[in-house]
Amino acid sequence: MTPAIETSALVKQFGTTRAVDGIDLRVDRGAVYGLLGPNGAGKTTTIRVLSTLLRPDGGSARVLGLDVAREPGRIREKVSLTGQFASVDEDLTGRENLVLVSRLFGHTWKAARARADELLDAFDLAEAAARQVRTYSGGMRRRLDVAASLVVTPELLFLDEPTTGLDPRSRNQVWDIVRSIASGGTTVLLTTQYLEEADRLADRLAVIDHGRLIAEGTSRELKSSVGSNTLHVRLDDASRLAEAERILRQVLGAGVHNGSDAYTLAARIDGNGRIAEALSALATTGVGVAELTLGQPSLDDVFFALTGKATKEEARV
């Protein structure tokens, strides 16, 4: 069986900017595959090319065995897209939105209404069915949007930043939904800026930056490529972070970077011998350590190691 997605040196240009700059990607059928990268990395453009909304400028892309440039119509019959912004009609009710999309997928009015009600139940929106979507919360909109993509079961579902801007509870709901969809056999390609999301949902990941693929593998593989262990140090006093970073660098070398918040530093450890030395150096200068963990590198650490910069911290879960 052909892979769900196969691209080779894929390029998409806007003016002089290469939003996608030679990406080779292979996504097997049935997988949940994550495209991970910061804002503007080219994730959305990649998804828009693969879902036939944009034409590639170079290279090739085959989706479910079909060429995106030559057979966009046949691809549209097999895939579904949930875009970055909830693409639902705010003026209409939730139910009307689903009836509308069901009709566009070819259902009769009667079948469209039945499918809409089924989806409203499944996505926990039955109570809000008769309300205009403009009154919905972000999480409800997102669920409605995903529901609209599942009117007929796609072979491949594109989810562009499915949980951006959602509260933790809604985020968990969307994660459950993605897992349910995948367990039904649909391939899912999702983009995210959230490392935790990629870690939890995706079987395999591609890390994208500046339109290029900079790493690919399972989350475990990516982590082990970075090094065996990472030390996370949480300080008492955020104002001494720069000082602490300098000290850790002296002892541990270059792999020190900011952690998940203003109090935290992360450092790559190649051998455990120097940890005691690093801690005593901190103690000597009077930098108070509130918490210390030694463990597997997180995807934050992976991203730092690959790109030399931290991910946007407010974006963390």
Added chain:
Amino acid sequence: MSMPATTPRQASMLATTPRPPAASAWAATTTLGWRAMLKIKHVPFQLFDVTAFPLMMTLMFTYLFGGALAGSPRAYVQYLLPGIVVQTIVFITVYTGVGLNTDISKGLFDRFRSVPIWQPAPIFGALLGDVFRYSLAATMVITLGVIMGFRPAAGVVGVVLAVALIIVFALSVSWMWIIVGMLVKSPESVMTSSFLLLFPLTMASNIFVDPRTMPGWLQAVVAVNPVTHLANASRGLMHGNVDVSSVVWVLVASAAITAVFAPLAMRMYHRER
């Protein structure tokens, strides 16, 4: 990744019935037209804010100037009302552009474009909704007119024919708004550009007064303004003294505008964004 146990609720997320055959062009277009009608139902204000202005003009001109212009308000409303229907509907054409621009900026067009339907269906569906919107607005204005003493000599048939002609013209103007809707950044800028175009277009015409008292240069402008011909034709049809040349003029102008702007709009629409 561990798979959660599938509950019945999660099971119905995925369709259990076989996938239906793709929607026909007709089904897709009428469904999107249905959507446009729902929007009028849910946001009636969108219809009222454009019709409010012509309704105020009708009241103001008839009662303030009607006596001076035509001897009596009642005599003047016979002249004014067909033209006001023209003005109202021509004003509303801007919503074709506003609606399209909103759909694009909200990402709704991405959804329509990623669904396997006849690709122009969203445009034609919107135009179908427009026909409904135009008819509704015309009904409102004519009802007010009848209350104020408007008595079309050609009766219901004449009025329906006039409104039909106005809608034909309005649909050709809608194509221009589709282009504007795809070009500008926000729905607000569509509205702003509309007033720059529609105000002069409807005022520099014979909707309100006979152009004979205007200065020569303005008379020349009024004479070539398609709205003048449309107002003439509508008056003729409603009052039973049809000016065939005006009707033909309007049909030719509508065909010409559509022939120029529709292909351009469709080309822009098919081009990716």
